[in-house]
Amino acid sequence: MIEPSTTEHSAENGAQLTPEQAIANLQSLDLSLRYYAAWWLGKFRVSEPEAVDALITALEDEADKTELGGYPLRRNAARALGKLGSPKAIPGLIQCLECSDFYVREAAAQSLAMLNAETAIPALIKMLDGGVAKAVQVPGRPHLTQPYQAVLEALGAIGATEAVSLIQPFLEHPVTRVQCSAARAMYQLTQDSQYGEFLVTMMQNSDLKLRRSILGDLGAIGYMAAADAIAHAQAENSFKLMALKGLLEHQLVDKSDSVSEQAVRVMNLMDSLL
Numbered sequence: 001m002i003e004p005s006t007t008e009h010s011a012e013n014g015a016q017l018t019p020e021q022a023i024a025n026l027q028s029l030d031l032s033l034r035y036y037a038a039w040w041l042g043k044f045r046v047s048e049p050e051a052v053d054a055l056i057t058a059l060e061d062e063a064d065k066t067e068l069g070g071y072p073l074r075r076n077a078a079r080a081l082g083k084l085g086s087p088k089a090i091p092g093l094i095q096c097l098e099c100s101d102f103y104v105r106e107a108a109a110q111s112l113a114m115l116n117a118e119t120a121i122p123a124l125i126k127m128l129d130g131g132v133a134k135a136v137q138v139p140g141r142p143h144l145t146q147p148y149q150a151v152l153e154a155l156g157a158i159g160a161t162e163a164v165s166l167i168q169p170f171l172e173h174p175v176t177r178v179q180c181s182a183a184r185a186m187y188q189l190t191q192d193s194q195y196g197e198f199l200v201t202m203m204q205n206s207d208l209k210l211r212r213s214i215l216g217d218l219g220a221i222g223y224m225a226a227a228d229a230i231a232h233a234q235a236e237n238s239f240k241l242m243a244l245k246g247l248l249e250h251q252l253v254d255k256s257d258s259v260s261e262q263a264v265r266v267m268n269l270m271d272s273l274l
Contacts, residue, residue, distance in 0.1 A: 017037065017040050019041070019044075019046045019048060019051060021037075022037040022040045022041050022046065022051070023037070023041070023046075023048075023050050023051050023054050025037035026038060026041075026054045026055070026057075026058055027054070031063060031064045031073070034058070034061075034064065034073055035064065035072055035073050035076055038055060038058055038073060038076035038077045038080050039076050039079075039080065041054075041055060041080050041084070042055075042076070042079055042080025042081070042082075042083045042084065043080075043083075045083055045084060046084070047084040047085060047086060051084070052081070052084055052086045052088055052089060053088075055077045055080050055081050055084070055089070056077075056081065056088065056089055056092045058073055058074065058076075058077035059074055059077050059078060059081075059092045059093070059095070059096055060074075060092075061073045061074055061077070069100055069101065070101045070103065070104075071099065071101045071104055074096065074099065074101065074104045075101070075103050075104050075107050076107075078093060078096055078104055078107035078108045078111055079107045079110070079111060081093060081111050081115075082107075082110060082111025082112070082113075082114035082115060083111075083114065085114075085115065086115075087115060087117075089111070089115065090112065090115055090117045090119060090120065093108045093111050093112050093115070093117070093120070094108070094112070094117070094119070094120050094123050096108035097109065097112075097120075097123045097124070097126075097127060098123075102138075102141070102143050102146075102147060103147075105127075105146065105147050105150075106147035106150045109124060109127075109147055109150035109151050109153075109154045110150050110153075110154065112124070112154055112158070113150075113153060113154035113157040113158060114157075116157070116158055117158065118158055118159075120154070120158070121155065121158060121160045121162070121163070124151050124154055124155050124158075124160070124163075125155070125160070125162075125163050125166060127146045127147075127148075127151045128146075128148075128151065128163070128166045128167075128170075131166070131169055131170075132169050132170060132172060132173050135148050135170070135173060135178070144175070144178075148170065148173070148178050148181065149177055149178055149181040150181075152167055152170060152178070152181040152182050152184070152185045153181050153184060153185060153220075155167060155185055155189075156184055156185025156186070156187075156188035156189055156221075157185075157188065157220075159188070159189065160189070161189050163185075163189070164186065164189050164190065167182050167185050167186055167189070168182070168186060170182035171183060171186070171198070176202065176205065176207075176210060177210060177213065179198075179202070180198075180199060180202055180210070180213065180214055180217055181217075183195045183196075183198040183199050183202075183217075184199065184217040184220065184221055187199075187221045187223060188221050193223075193225060196218070196221065196223035196225060196226060197225075199214050199217050199218055199223070199226070200218070200223075200225075200226050200229045202214055203215070203229060203233050203234075208234075208235065211233060211234060211235045212235055212236075212239045215230060215233060215235060215239045215240060215242070215243040216239070216242070216243065216246075218230055218243050218246070218247070219242060219243035219244070219245065219246025219247060220246055221250075222246060222247055222249070222250025222251070223247070224247055224250070224251065224262050224266075226247075227244065227247055227262075227265060227266050227269055228269070230243045230244055230247070230269075231244065231269040231272065231273065237273045237274075240273055241270055241273055241274075244266050244269055244270045244273075245270070247266050248263055248266045248267065248270070251263040251266065
């Protein structure tokens, strides 16, 4: 989970910028303007070279640092760069995987997944050093030693088949959300239905937040056998529709000349939820 920020939540109601103003604000002495500018550039997908370059520079910012050692501007810059789709950001994001701030590492892993950054695979694998035994909670902090959920999902999304033997043990991690991230990655890397069924079974969990996340997992991996389970999950229809949309998108890839029976079935399930 990304650390919540009141600044970020209030940003949606903040002043509207132009791309030029946002880029200029990243150089401002006012740290709040810099933070908001990084968020804004990602939110509105401003992929101009100047924006990308400014955000990459912000990945090394030292001015915006919290008392606990966090780097809020770096976090926002890392998140934004994943949305802008520029491969130019990959080296800087890989470097962020070694940042002392857990949430910067998390944001970097998520963005590297979005950029399908195969060159990041060795650095992501390194974050699994020590395996499950080292994947424990940091004393006094609300997170584990590494952002394992983001790392596992990134390895799955990028297609790091060489990491299968390292990912599989995390199916036994004591944190359920980490187990689910491991199952998500394992399905993407092996296409073995046992991992999809693992996620379907975990949707019986009493935690609504977890059920919502698993719906996202099933949509992301396109596990078609879960269509009915998704439609009947104990969660809001909006989350179920997003998951079914994910299944449909997987079905329609490279099949523009025809619509499969499975795709039609998913569309009918979506209609039933509207």
